Amino acid sequence: MYLKHFFIICLTTLCLAVPSSWCAADESAPIRIGATVSLEGKYVEPSKMLRDGFRLWQKQVNEGGGLLGRQVELLLYDDKSSPELVSRLYEKLITEDKVDLVLPPYSTQLTLAAAEVTSRHGYLVLACGASGDEVWSRGFKNVFGIWAPAGRYFIGLLDIMASNGMDSVAIVYEDNSFTRDMAVGTREWAEKFGLKVSLFRSFVAGSDDLSALVKEVQKEKPDGLILSSYPNDSYLLMRLLETQKYRPRVLGLTIASAHPDFYLKAGSFAEGVFGSSQWEPNERIPFPGARKFISDFSEYAKGLPSYHSGSAYAGCQIIERAIRNCACLDQARMADYIRSLDTVTIAGRFKVDQDGRQIGHNSVIIQWQNGKKQIVFPASMQTAQPKL
Numbered sequence: 147m148y149l150k151h152f153f154i155i156c157l158t159t160l161c162l163a164v165p166s167s168w169c170a171a172d173e174s175a176p177i178r179i180g181a182t183v184s185l186e187g188k189y190v191e192p193s194k195m196l197r198d199g200f201r202l203w204q205k206q207v208n209e210g211g212g213l214l215g216r217q218v219e220l221l222l223y224d225d226k227s228s229p230e231l232v233s234r235l236y237e238k239l240i241t242e243d244k245v246d247l248v249l250p251p252y253s254t255q256l257t258l259a260a261a262e263v264t265s266r267h268g269y270l271v272l273a274c275g276a277s278g279d280e281v282w283s284r285g286f287k288n289v290f291g292i293w294a295p296a297g298r299y300f301i302g303l304l305d306i307m308a309s310n311g312m313d314s315v316a317i318v319y320e321d322n323s324f325t326r327d328m329a330v331g332t333r334e335w336a337e338k339f340g341l342k343v344s345l346f347r348s349f350v351a352g353s354d355d356l357s358a359l360v361k362e363v364q365k366e367k368p369d370g371l372i373l374s375s376y377p378n379d380s381y382l383l384m385r386l387l388e389t390q391k392y393r394p395r396v397l398g399l400t401i402a403s404a405h406p407d408f409y410l411k412a413g414s415f416a417e418g419v420f421g422s423s424q425w426e427p428n429e430r431i432p433f434p435g436a437r438k439f440i441s442d443f444s445e446y447a448k449g450l451p452s453y454h455s456g457s458a459y460a461g462c463q464i465i466e467r468a469i470r471n472c473a474c475l476d477q478a479r480m481a482d483y484i485r486s487l488d489t490v491t492i493a494g495r496f497k498v499d500q501d502g503r504q505i506g507h508n509s510v511i512i513q514w515q516n517g518k519k520q521i522v523f524p525a526s527m528q529t530a531q532p533k534l
Contacts (some may be wrong), residue, residue, distance in 0.1 A: 174215075177246050178243065178245040179246065180247075181250065182236065183196065183222050183223075183251065183252070184227040184252055184253075189227040189252050189253050189376065192452065193227075193454075196252050197458075198455050199457070200220060203458075203459050203463070213470070214475075221245060225256060229256055232260050233260075233263055236248065236263040237263050248271060249465075250275050250276065253324065253376075254278030254280065255322055257275060258276075258281060258323065264286075264288075268288075268478070269477055270289075270480060271288065271289045271290070272292060272461035272465055274293070274460065276293070276324065277504075278323040278326075282501045282502055287481075288477065292424075292493065293509070295504065296324050297327055297335075299331070299422040300335070302422075302510065302511035302523035303370075303398050303523070304332070304335050304339045306396075306532050306534075307369060310532075312370060314344045315332075315336050316344050316363045316371045316394070317372050318359050318363070319374035319375065320375040322351075326348070341369075344366040345363060352378070352379070360387060363392075367394075370397070373398070373399050376402075377405070380400070380401065381411065381412060384419075387415070398421060398422070400421065400422060402421075403512065404426075404512060404519075405452050409518075417515070418513065418514065420513045421513075422509050424493065424510075425456040425457060425493040425494060427444075430527045433490055433494055434490060434492070439456065459491075460494075464489075464491065468483045485498060495507050510527055511523035
């Protein structure tokens with residue numbers, strides 16, 4: 147009798163030591179997964195793609211019978227692209243809404259804010275919307291990357307430039323964690339390819355800095371210009387270049403150029419623009435399930451996916467696999483399983499180091515040609531030769 151009471155006390159203590167949702171008595175209740183998305187502010191365009199990737203996965207999982215015999219419920223809040231709001235909302239999701247699992251917001255900046263909260267509460271995160279080094283250098287526990295690190299985004303474009311006899315590149319970047327990491331990595335790789343970095347400058351988003359920087363670039367006359375920024379400033383740069391009737395031989399942009407509607411928004415000046423992408427909705431992408439995802443997403447969201455929605459869906463695939471393998475929602479066990487994986491999702495290879503940083507996935511380089519987005523690097527996935 148005493149031994150029986152002892153075990154009951156131990157079990158009760160264990161359940162009090164972890165989030166209540168992990169010891170839920172009602173096994174018929176939905177598995178609640180919480181996240182924030184940016185429906186306002188600078189991150190709207192890619193964040194909505196993440197949201198649609200999450201929702202498509204939820205729909206398909208539920209149609210297939212759910213997970214652990216339970217339906218999946220998504221609880222999404224609008225973070226308005228604000229790190230402070232992200233912090234408050236993830237605290238609410240965990241302590242008030244008592245979600246079983248969380249998904250990430252979009253961007254390195256917002257993921258950092260979310261990770262501060264999730265790490266403190268022992269929740270794992272599949273960071274499918276961030277690639278800045280700071281996410282993995284702060285010592286957060288159980289934050290796993292999907293994308294190739296920011297510093298490797300433009301290796302392929304630099305390779306193309308060097309292979310075609312170009313000598314110099316200007317690198318302009320918005321001064322925040324992700325865009326800075328991308329710019330620093332691009333500078334390092336440019337030097338490895340023997341390209342002179344003729345200009346390396348930061349700017350404050352939404353300011354008049356870009357206008358002055360365009361004039362500096364014109365003076366330097368580099369063979370290529372790479373801008374590391376979020377969509378709003380990418381479109382602003384293009385308007386400035388068009389007004390000045392100036393364009394270097396190579397123009398590379400982050401994020402905006404990979405979106406399916408980039409050409410529609412940017413107009414004819416988008417012709418020839420290069421960009422980095424983590425994945426593309428193209429038949430040359432060889433990963434299992436990718437073609438079906440493209441078809442399913444296009445029907446569900448009434449438009450083609452970007453790499454943001456592809457990686458969101460891939461992150462959910464990894465979480466689903468961990469749940470099924472562990473047959474539970476225990477965060478520590480799921481994290482150990484994810485850390486051990488070397489697998490392929492619809493978005494490509496997934497393999498992380500012990501810190502959770504992605505080391506198996508590589509980005510591709512796209513270029514807009516005749517109004518269509520083409521993969522120009524690597525050769526194994528190429529849909530067109532680069533036009534210079």
